Amino acid sequence: xxxxxxxxxxxxxxxxxxxxxxxxxxxxxxxxxxxxxxxxxxxxxxxxxxxxxxxxxxxxxxxxxxxxxxxxxxxxxxxxxxxxxxxxxxxxxxxxxxxxxxxxxxxxxxxxxxxxxxxxxxxxxxxxxxxxxxxxxxxxxxxxxxxxxxxxxxxxxxxxxxxxxxxxxxxxxxxxxxxxxxxxxxxxxxxxxxxxxxxxxxxxxxxxxxxxxxxxxxxxxxxxxxxxxxxxxxxxxxxxxxxxxxxxxxxxxxxxxxxxxxxxxxxxxxxxxxxxxxxxxxxxxxxxxxxxxxxxxxxxxxxxxxxxxxxxxxxxxxxxxxxxxxxxxxxxxxxxxxxxxxxxxxxxxxxxxxxxxxxxxxxxxxxxxxxxxxxxxxxxxxxxxxxxxxxxxxxxxxxxxxxxxxxxxxxxxxxxxxxxxxxxxxxxxxxxxxxxxxxxxxxxxxxxxxxxxxxxxxxxxxxxxxxxxxxxxx
Numbered sequence: 223x224x225x226x227x228x229x230x231x232x233x234x235x236x237x238x239x240x241x242x243x244x245x246x247x248x249x250x251x252x253x254x255x256x257x258x259x260x261x262x263x264x265x266x267x268x269x270x271x272x273x274x275x276x277x278x279x280x281x282x283x284x285x286x287x288x289x290x291x292x293x294x295x296x297x298x299x300x301x302x303x304x305x306x307x308x309x310x311x312x313x314x315x316x317x318x319x320x321x322x323x324x325x326x327x328x329x330x331x332x333x334x335x336x337x338x339x340x341x342x343x344x345x346x347x348x349x350x351x352x353x354x355x356x357x358x359x360x361x362x363x364x365x366x367x368x369x370x371x372x373x374x375x376x377x378x379x380x381x382x383x384x385x386x387x388x389x390x391x392x393x394x395x396x397x398x399x400x401x402x403x404x405x406x407x408x409x410x411x412x413x414x415x416x417x418x419x420x421x422x423x424x425x426x427x428x429x430x431x432x433x434x435x436x437x438x439x440x441x442x443x444x445x446x447x448x449x450x451x452x453x454x455x456x457x458x459x460x461x462x463x464x465x466x467x468x469x470x471x472x473x474x475x476x477x478x479x480x481x482x483x484x485x486x487x488x489x490x491x492x493x494x495x496x497x498x499x500x501x502x503x504x505x506x507x508x509x510x511x512x513x514x515x516x517x518x519x520x521x522x523x524x525x526x527x528x529x530x531x532x533x534x535x536x537x538x539x540x541x542x543x544x545x546x547x548x549x550x551x552x553x554x555x556x557x558x559x560x561x562x563x564x565x566x567x568x569x570x571x572x573x574x575x576x577x578x579x580x581x582x583x584x585x586x587x588x589x590x591x592x593x594x595x596x597x598x599x600x601x602x603x604x605x606x607x608x609x610x611x612x613x614x615x616x617x618x619x620x621x622x623x624x625x626x627x628x629x630x631x632x633x634x635x636x637x638x639x640x641x642x643x644x645x646x647x648x649x650x651x652x653x654x655x656x657x658x659x660x661x662x663x664x665x666x667x668x669x670x671x672x673x674x675x676x677x678x679x680x681x682x683x684x685x686x687x688x689x690x691x692x693x694x695x696x
Contacts, residue, residue: 224404225439229586232592235641236661238551241271241391241392242270242388242389242505242683242687243268243269243274243278243388243390243476244267244268244269244270244390244392244477245265245268245287245328245389245390245391245392245497246265246268246269246392246477247264247266247267247359247392247394247474247475247477248262248264248265248266248332248334248473249264249318250474251263251394251474252474253395253396253397253443253474254397254400255339255397255399255400256399256400256401257338257340257341257399257400257401257640258337258338258340260266260308260336260337260338261336261338262310262314262317262318262334262335262336263334263335263336263360263394264332264334264450265287265328265332265333265334265335265392266328266331266332266561266601267285267328267330267331267333267359267389268331268517269567270502270504270505272495272548274330274331275301275348276330277406281367281433282365282366282367282388282650283329283330283331283366283368284323284325284327284328284333284365284366285327285328285333285362285363285365285366285384285389286325286326286327286362286363286364286366286381287304287327287333287360287362287363287368288307288360288361288363288578289305289307289326289335289337289358289359289360289361290304290305290358290359290361291303291304291305291339291356291357291373291492292356292357292359292361292393292480292488292590293354293355293356293357294354294355294356294357294396294488294583295354295355295586297381298558299362299471302341302342303339303340303341303342303399304339304341304342305338305339305472306337306340307335307336307341308324308326308336308337308467309324309325309326309327309328309334309335310322310323310334310336311322312336312678313510314336317560317641318332318334318413318554318617319332319336320332320333321356322451323549324379325366325379327362327363329366329537331571333647335357335520336362337508339399343555345444345549350685355396355583356395356396356397356399357393357394357395357397357400357478357480357490358393358394358395358396358397359392359393359480360391360392360393360394361390361391361392361467361480362391362426363384364382364383364384364525365381365382365383366379366381367380367386367517369381377424388481388643390503390508391479391480391481391589392478392479392481392486393477393478393517394474394477394492395474395478395658396530397474397572401451408478408483408485411676413454416568426444426559433532438634444584445677453549455527459622461605463549463558475497476492476493476494477533478490478491478492478493478562479491479503479539481511481543482540482546483546483547483550483587484519484550484551485550485553485685487546487550489542489543489546489584489587490580490583491537491538491539491542491580491583491584491585492537492576492579492580492631493537494576497572497573497576498602499535499536500534500536500569500570500572500573500575500576501536501537501573502536502537502676503536503537503539503619503620504536504621504652505652505687505689506621506650506651506691507524507536507539507540507620507621507650508621508653508680508683509620509650509680509683509684509687509691510534510540510618510620510648510650510691511539511540511543511544511682512680512681512683513549513648513677513681513691514540514544514616514618514648515543518544518548519545519547519551519553519614522551525544525548525563525616526546526548526560526563527560527561527563528563528564528615528616529563529566529613529614529615530544530563530564530565530566530613530614530615530616530618531566531568531611531616531617531618532565532566532567532618532619532621533546533567533568533600533617533618533635533639534565534568534602534619534622534627535567535568535569535571535573535577536577536621537576537577538567538576538577538580538597539580540618540620541565541567541595541618542565542567542580542584542620544565544580544618544687545563545586545588545593545594546588548563548588548591548593549589549591549593550587550589550684552588552591552592552593553591554664560591560592560646561592562592562593562594563593564593564594564595564596564630565593565594565595565596565612566595566596566597566598567581567596567597567598568597568598568599568600568613569593569600570600570601570610572598574597577583577597577606578597582598596628598648602628602631602632602634602635603630603631603635604635605638607633607679608635608638611639612638612641613639613644614639614643614645615644615645615646616637616645616646616648617639617640617645617646617647617648618647618648618650619636619647619648619649619650620649620650621650621651621652622649623649623651623656623657623661623664624654624655624656626648626660626664629663629664629667630667633664633667633668633671636649636668636671636694637671637696640695640696641696642673642696643696644694645696646694646695647693647694647695648677648691648692648693648694649691649692649694650689650690650691651689651690651691651692652687652688652689665669668694672694672696673694673696674692674693674694675692675693675695676691676692676693677690677691677692677693678691687690
């Protein structure tokens with residue numbers, strides 16, 4: 223049995239505030255995007271709990287946002303497309319229930335921007351029909367702060383460099399791009415006109431939209447993008463459900479997150495916030511993934527050739543990030559000389575579909591190298607199945623300490639997956655709903671089975687968000 227000084231491993235201060243916020247879609251976006259046409263994107267800023275606290279911003283009034291095309295695929299792809307952004311016009315702000323924002327981005331907990339996709343050079347239809355999956359990546363470019371002014375000078379907003387760990391960027395997609403020749407105003411319900419939004423909002427029948435993307439030898443003039451569609455192409459909102467396949471299911475409503483990898487690769491993770499606890503990337507997961515990734519980049523033997531368990535993985539983010547990191551870092555290495563690296567992702571049955579989606583979305587990152595990912599349903603306390611899945615060299619668990627009734631089952635699972643003198647267990651924890659008495663109960667029980675130490679030097683983000691990583695060994 224290992225002893226534990228409770229105060230040395232658990233935070234004794236109040237939980238404080240969450241400093242990590244997510245960009246999220248406030249309104250859905252249709253995935254068919256026309257080049258050179260302006261679209262409106264409504265956004266909101268929330269914490270992992272779906273809340274916003276002004277005091278968390280520490281004097282920051284908002285964020286300016288930029289946007290780019292993110293190409294996801296097995297081969298390097300030279301992007302010939304740019305995304306231009308501008309602030310929301312007065313009519314768009316009114317329609318979205320916003321006060322006028324002077325910049326393209328977020329003010330307080332809500333905001334948005336207008337964007338359009340443009341070609342850097344002449345782009346043909348074949349290039350637009352890429353085999354890569356395309357996404358819109360919306361990310362913060364600067365913090366906006368309010369300077370009150372002095373000596374009679376008026377107050378003004380100024381921008382300063384962004385602190386990376388404060389805001390999680392948003393990825394929307396996949397999207398389809400096309401050059402609209404026949405009906406250039408077919409996305410009128412998304413489109414921003416030079417004189418604001420039309421009051422008689424209309425949609426185009428899907429068959430007409432498809433015909434508008436047919437190849438053509440000539441391109442419409444720029445001014446045609448602000449013309450009204452022909453009368454025969456308009457479909458009333460009241461009848462659209464009977465005449466068009468544009469349903470709520472075809473709109474982009476789910477948030478994705480992008481995580482940079484070496485060699486210009488990107489991991490994309492889909493979230494399903496409506497799915498509850500397993501449907502989002504919680505704060506501790508970011509810290510655990512960053513810590514393990516940093517250790518690996520300093521010493522590749524930390525992960526290469528290891529069998530790794532991501533326990534109660536949720537979206538699959540931590541395990542897939544490490545698998546992808548191993549995959550991209552395997553490029554150029556002699557495959558025969560490498561040992562197999564295996565990452566096992568486990569959770570309850572309701573979470574499996576999302577994990578499989580994210581595994582499939584990112585499979586190309588660790589394809590054809592000695593890195594594999596596996597998915598299993600596993601309940602805490604299921605000793606026989608847990609034993610069959612092992613042994614493991616590394617076990618990762620983030621944001622799993624939240625329900626006192628499950629303390630014993632969780633600790634039993636840690637014991638089962640931990641081979642003495644071999645397995646290292648890393649647990650990411652952020653104080654939320656547990657009382658100090660409940661926390662003490664858990665960590666004292668844990669100390670009866672493990673040597674528990676706090677991982678030091680995990681960065682400013684963890685410090686601000688009051689997140690700890692605990693290392694368990696036997």
